[in-house]
Amino acid sequence: MARPLLLSLLPCAACAAPPAGDAPLVLLLSLDTTRADALACTAAPDAVDVAPRLRALAAEGSCFTRAWSSSSTTLSAHATVMTGLDAHGHGVVRNGSPVDPAAPRLAARFVAEGWHTAAAVGSYALEREMGLDQGFAAYEDHGGWRGLFGLYEVSADTVTDSALALLDARPAGKPTLLFAHYYDVHMPWDSAPDRIRGRFVDLADPWRGDRAGIGQITADAKAGRLDPAHQARARGHYLAELAWVDEQVGRLLDGLAARGLDDDLLVVVFADHGETFDEEPARPYSHGPDVDVPILHVPLFIAGRGRLALPAGAPKVDPEQARLQDLGTTLLQLSGLGGALGSGVDLSEPWRGAPLDRPPNFAEATKPIEQTRADAWPNLPLERAVVSDGHLLTRAPYLGTADALFVAAPGQAPVDDPARAAALGALLSAWDAAAPGHRAVELDGGTQAALEALGYLEPSAP
Numbered sequence: 516m517a518r519p520l521l522l523s524l525l526p527c528a529a530c531a532a533p534p535a536g537d538a539p540l541v542l543l544l545s546l547d548t549t550r551a552d553a554l555a556c557t558a559a560p561d562a563v564d565v566a567p568r569l570r571a572l573a574a575e576g577s578c579f580t581r582a583w584s585s586s587s588t589t590l591s592a593h594a595t596v597m598t599g600l601d602a603h604g605h606g607v608v609r610n611g612s613p614v615d616p617a618a619p620r621l622a623a624r625f626v627a628e629g630w631h632t633a634a635a636v637g638s639y640a641l642e643r644e645m646g647l648d649q650g651f652a653a654y655e656d657h658g659g660w661r662g663l664f665g666l667y668e669v670s671a672d673t674v675t676d677s678a679l680a681l682l683d684a685r686p687a688g689k690p691t692l693l694f695a696h697y698y699d700v701h702m703p704w705d706s707a708p709d710r711i712r713g714r715f716v717d718l719a720d721p722w723r724g725d726r727a728g729i730g731q732i733t734a735d736a737k738a739g740r741l742d743p744a745h746q747a748r749a750r751g752h753y754l755a756e757l758a759w760v761d762e763q764v765g766r767l768l769d770g771l772a773a774r775g776l777d778d779d780l781l782v783v784v785f786a787d788h789g790e791t792f793d794e795e796p797a798r799p800y801s802h803g804p805d806v807d808v809p810i811l812h813v814p815l816f817i818a819g820r821g822r823l824a825l826p827a828g829a830p831k832v833d834p835e836q837a838r839l840q841d842l843g844t845t846l847l848q849l850s851g852l853g854g855a856l857g858s859g860v861d862l863s864e865p866w867r868g869a870p871l872d873r874p875p876n877f878a879e880a881t882k883p884i885e886q887t888r889a890d891a892w893p894n895l896p897l898e899r900a901v902v903s904d905g906h907l908l909t910r911a912p913y914l915g916t917a918d919a920l921f922v923a924a925p926g927q928a929p930v931d932d933p934a935r936a937a938a939l940g941a942l943l944s945a946w947d948a949a950a951p952g953h954r955a956v957e958l959d960g961g962t963q964a965a966l967e968a969l970g971y972l973e974p975s976a977p
């Protein structure tokens with residue numbers, strides 16, 4: 516998979532001035548691994564103000580308090596955003612398993628309507644070989660670096676540099692869809708400079724949020740010896756990464772303003788999935804094996820200006836169920852292109868006064884991989900979930916435990932409601948019964964090494 520270095524998109528001080536901002540811009544921002552309780556309208560009441568630029572953006576538009584992901588890992592969840600299909604629809608088994616080439620693509624819909632499309636992604640997990648580049652006229656995945664330097668992710672400042680360079684290289688006068696993916700909040704937590712990190716942790720503390728440090732607190736949490744100071748410093752390092760991303764998103768927004776591109780602007784901000792902290796002693800500081808509230812509940816907000824202003828009925832806070840699966844259709848509608856992507860619904864329809872049925876949100880985990888099936892859809896034994904009508908039901912066939920019903924909200928309080936559990940369980944069974952057949956996952960040596968470096972292939976026995 517080696518590719519030449521992609522240095523052509525680095526900022527160029529001597530380049531010609533960018534074209535004037537005469538066409539609309541749709542900005543799709545992904546904040547990888549960002550928990551809902553860290554950001555915007557879903558931030559915990561006692562949360563420190565980690566991300567002021569993102570908070571201001573959320574306050575300008577509509578912020579969803581009940582937004583749900585389709586998966587516990589990066590590629591599957593992003594494939595849902597880009598295809599409007601759930602994990603069974605787009606065919607991604609796990610990271611390293613490409614998106615079904617026949618699945619619809621959001622970017623292709625924009626291209627068909629005469630838009631320019633560009634993407635800057637921060638992680639090897641979304642490298643172009645995974646098929647999310649389909650439909651993008653330009654797709655900067657920095658993948659050519661990994662063969663030389665062993666890099667599997669790039670820092671937020673590089674993503675912002677790439678995004679601005681892509682905007683400067685866009686065809687003059689064309690409306691543009693730009694996707695930017697910030698990966699820093701994903702472990703290891705080592706991107707934020709000390710001037711930011713020092714706001715959240717004691718820099719004299721030798722503990723670092725690198726793989727060794729996170730491995731240590733994971734072992735401590737599993738052994739029940741994680742003390743409050745260690746819990747706090749882990750959260751501090753995690754939040755420092757989000758503060759760093761916020762600064763770089765702010766630099767991107769300033770860059771848009773400097774180019775006159777923020778007059779007719781639609782911005783959608785989401786996370787692909789969350790992260791467990793110490794609230795899950797069996798699987799702390801991770802994502803992959805679980806599809807419950809800390810993993811599936813994600814921040815989501817939409818803001819619009821000028822010709823891309825939100826409908827007049829858009830509320831500041833939207834408490835209705837929203838799915839990552841619905842983002843594509845909603846973007847098509849708010850951008851004026853119309854139609855639907857995959858089986859997503861238009862979340863902005865109620866803002867125009869129309870009723871909207873909220874489809875259930877289905878999700879499945881992608882670990883532990885040694886539990887996958889070789890004779891059917893591989894992930895059927897792994898934990899799965901359905902979210903509907905304010906409740907979340909999980910089922911873990913590989914563990915053989917009973918279905919568990921929770922309030923679909925932070926804290927995931929258990930609910931004793933057999934009738935509701937049976938109804939949601941039937942939905943989940945029907946979803947699985949309609950799953951596609953077996954899909955082989957073949958990882959070459961480079962992909963295997965990359966996924967191990969990013970923590971995706973750690974075996975986790977039941």
Ligand SMILES: [Zn+2]
Nearest residue numbers: 547548589787
């Ligand atoms: Zn992710």
